[in-house]
Amino acid sequence: MRSSKRSLLVLLLLVLLAGGASQWWSGRGELRLAQALAASAVPGDIRMLSSTTCVYCAQARDWMRRAQVPFDECFIEQDAKCRAEFDARQAQGTPLVIVKGRSQRGFAPQRVLDALREPA
Numbered sequence: 001m002r003s004s005k006r007s008l009l010v011l012l013l014l015v016l017l018a019g020g021a022s023q024w025w026s027g028r029g030e031l032r033l034a035q036a037l038a039a040s041a042v043p044g045d046i047r048m049l050s051s052t053t054c055v056y057c058a059q060a061r062d063w064m065r066r067a068q069v070p071f072d073e074c075f076i077e078q079d080a081k082c083r084a085e086f087d088a089r090q091a092q093g094t095p096l097v098i099v100k101g102r103s104q105r106g107f108a109p110q111r112v113l114d115a116l117r118e119p120a
Contacts, residue, residue: 033109034067040116046071048107049086049096052078057095060107067109 046064050057052075064071074082076094086096089103097104099115 033113034063034069037109037113037116038067038069040113041069041071043070044072045100045116046112047098048073049082049091049094049098050075051094054094056107060095060097063107063109 046069048057048060048064048071050061050073061073076083076086086094089096089098091103092105095107097107097112099112100118102115104111104115
């Protein structure tokens with residue numbers, strides 16, 4: 001009985017360690033991505049067309065601010081030019097991320113970085 005409790009405790013400890021290591025590794029990958037994106041972007045490269053009620057827009061905005069990625073943002077409900085651009089691009093939803101003039105539906109940091117690295 002004592003041996004099975006010890007084995008269960010060791011197994012639980014291994015699971016916890018593996019989970020912690022996985023989170024640490026994932027966090028390092030996200031940090032490297034954030035650093036690469038911040039180093040690759042210059043003001044004017046990234047523009048985000050947002051909605052004031054869009055949760056995904058808020059998440060993207062927070063991520064880019066934390067990563068110190070330079071970007072411009074406008075809100076389709078508050079800015080007529082922003083709304084006109086949103087409509088002209090036939091966007092289906094927000095955020096609409098425009099990287100060097102090319103539209104991306106939604107926000108995915110790796111996709112933005114890839115677009116920044118593409119030749120013009």
